[in-house]
Each structure stands twice: as C-alpha cells, then as structure tokens.
Amino acid sequence: MLKKISNIGDCGITCDFGDEVDKKTNKEVIKLFNFIQESVKNKKIKGILNYTPSYNKLIINFDLEEVKSKEVIEFIKSSDYSKTIFSEKNKLVEIPICYDEEFALDIKRLEEKTKMNFDEIVKEHLNTDFFVYMIGFVPGQPFLGDLRKNLYHDRLDTPRVKIDKGSVGIVENFCTIYTFESPGGWNIIGKTPLDLFNIKKKKPSMLSPGDSVKFKSVIKKDLLTFKNE
C-alpha cells in the first residue's frame, strides 16, 4: 500500500510503499508505475519527465514549467490504479547462461559459504523463478529476486575493477546481469550472451520492472555462437 508521498526538491516526488523489500511491496510500486506510464501516454497528466520504480518506492520527476508537485500528488491520490492488471503489462523472459568455470568466477567462494557443490548451486539458480524488481544504475541492468536463503552471500570485500558485460552475479537474495563492462562486487556465477540493452531498438531494454526471468543453461559453444537479434 502507498504509505506516504513526499517532495524531492521542487521537481520530484517519492511515493513510499513502506520499508519491506519483497515481491508484494514491489508489485504495488510497479502497479503505480504502470499506471503513471499509461497516464503519460494517454495525456491524462502533463509535464511528467521520468518515473523510476525501485524496491519500495516510485520516484516521479516533472517539468516545473508544466506542472507543480501539488497537482501530481493530487492526481495520484485521486486515481484508482489498483485495477491496473499486473500480468498484462509484463512478460516472462528466458535468459541463456553458461556456468563454465571460466565465467563462474566466485564459485569457490560460494561453495564454501553455502556448503553446496557447484552443481547444486547451479540447480538452485536454474530452479528460481526470478522477478524484475527494478532496472538501473546503468542502462538495462536488472535487479532480480528472490534467491532462496541457502544461496545467500555477501558482496566481495574488494570489488573487482572490471567485470565483463553479460556476467551474472548474486548477492544476498538478489541476482543481477552486468549490461556494460564495469567495476562490481557481486559474486559472479556465469555469463549470458544475450544483449539485454541496445539503444538502437524501439524498446532498448529487454527487461522492464515487473517482468519474470528464468535462466536456461547453455554450453560454452552456444555462448560463443549466440546471435543477438
């Protein structure tokens, strides 16, 4: 449930759905996000620049020349977005992943922590039905949950300076996919050849907040010969 709306400076508001980070809370956030996106498209509200969902909040930015915070807040409060049907807007995406040792950089660390062997860890990961909590930090990077507790591990104490694009990492109950080569501290368990972000496409990010993800294991040869559309 939407608990509180507050101002972020003079051209933003935050819709706060409480302190819980779980699917139930995030689904409420994404319902409002879908509603705002739809309202902007149908010109039900003017001046909205960006709408950024995260685990438990939706941040809305607007153009002060067009609209003021009071009007945006009133629009949200007077709207009945609870009827927005969740599944209509979201999809299931299958993501190929290669768990070869060459790509699973932190498998030893995870085996020690989880007391499971490599195959068991892979099986756990493949069996998880992931949910896209949010996308961001850099373009197209998804934050997926929830891993089962037996796979939980902390971030690396010293982040790697360079992680390859396509690397799949886990920390605590979350899983991410690096969409750009970047530094990072997640436990790397594999790599996908799938290009999750391409600015030239009409929909530049393959995933959207609220989508579902299932990983599919592929061998190295398939990773190397994979062709992105």
Added chain:
Amino acid sequence: MSNYFKILRPGINSTFQDLGRFGFQHLGIAPSGCMDKSLFYLSNKLVGNKASEGALEFAYQGPLLELVGESAFVAVSGKVNFNIINKNGEIKQGASNESFILSSGDKIDILSTINSVYGYFSIFGGFKLDKTKGSISTLVRAKIGSNNGEKLKSEEKIFFNKFSGDVKKNKFKFDFDNDSTIRVMQGLQFDYFSNKSQEDFFSKEYKVTKLTDRMGMRLEGEKLENIKSKNIKSEGITKGSIQVPGDGQPIVLLSDHPTIGGYPKIANVITADYDKLVQKTPGLNLKFKLVDLSIAESAFQDYIASFNNF
C-alpha cells in the same frame, strides 16, 4: 559541397546537449541534457534558433574548430575567452553572448571559460544531429546520443544545417551570480543525520573539489554524521539531490547521475539555483540555505522570467 567544422582540438569535455532525454530513467537511462539551462537557452536565442535546438557544450577549455564551406551564423554563450583566427592567420578576440558570422576558413578557438565551468556554442539552423530516444544529448557514461555517445575528438567533422534567409545580430549583457549561497530543500533522509550535522550543513562552508563532472559534484567540509544507517534501499535519483556516503562528504548529483542509488540524501538543490551551482569552479566554497517548497516554486517563476530578458 558540404558545410562543416573540422575539429582541430576537441577541448576537455565537449559534448552535444539539448534539454535532455526523458521517459527512460526506469530502464537505467539518465536524463543528461545541458548543465546550464539559462546559458543554453541564451546561445540559441542569440542565433535565432528554437529554444530546444541542440548546442555544443564545453567545460573549461573548449574546442578549436575550422569552418569548411560557406559562412555560418554563430554565438558563444557564457563568460568565455575565445579568438577568431581568419584565413590569413589574423587573430581577433571574440565577444561572448553576441552573435556573429564566421567565414569559410575561419577558425574559432575557445580557450577557456572565465571563473565558470560551462559555455555553449550554437549555430543558426542547428547542428546536423540525430535524435536518440527523443534527444540529441550525449550521455558518455552509457555511450548514448550524438557522436556515438562520445565526447568530441580531434579530426572529426561537425556538420550543420544550411541556413537561409536573413540573420539578425543579437547581443546580451550576461553576468554570473557571484553569490555562493545555494538554496536547498530538505532531503528524504534528512533525519538520518545528527542535529549537529544538520546545523553544520546549513552554517559551515562546503568546498567544491576537483572530483566534479557532469555526473556529480563532490564537496568537502565538516563531516556529516549519519546516526541511522549508512545505506538505504536503492531508490530513484533526482538531479540536484545531495547524497552523503559513509565518509560524510556530500556529493551533489548532476545531469548524468546514476538512475538509482543507495546513499542517504540530506538535501535537494532547488531548480532555480541549479545553473548557478554547476558553474562553481573547484576550490570555491558553497553555503546551503534551507527553503520550503513555496519559496522554491516562486524562485522558479523568477528564474523562468529571466529567460525573457534574453
């Protein structure tokens, strides 16, 4: 045949910018766009372009460009030291905030911004740039936008649209606000900070450091003590938010900010003072003043009204 500028020197951080790219932050794409909106508007106004036409933004040292083809009607906005070098090698000092005609073979040498960071170079008819998701703005960090998402590089060519019709020379007397007070509203996590730090933030000075770019401005001053939690659950970022990481030194998030972040925010710069803030050079001391929403909104009306003077 074609009209273009040849880049003989790219400058430190020269990119094409317009008002920004919106509606994609939920996919991880930051708004980007011009850092100083007033100067951006002014540069377009001076050459008779529409307000949102893409311009070349430079920081500190700008580019050295040679005009190939026909003449061009151009302007440089800001406080900028630049020269015009004609075909015969004669050097003439340029005047900023004033439109003028460059002839074929002329070079424009943008040497430096004066006691400020950003300036703009605009051309009547606009540069020939393709929009990416509604904007020509370059977001270097994600390699998105004009010039293949990169800063200007030597030897590249900048094409522009041919202009027709009469040009009207325009001039504007422009000066920066030298006052170093930046007005802010309370941030979402203002109550994470100790009473002393809340007071310090509004009474002590915070110095602009060299670690400042289009993404953020790192400040240095009295350590801000977070008494609640060093990290928050990652949430969407708004331009002008002042976040405080574990070391207690504030960072103002600017136009190329990450789209989400997990540090507590003590304050947010009001829109009316954003342009003034981004022009503050490293070494200068800032003072933050707390205002409420109604003051911020009326300051914005004054800020918008000031564009009418251009």
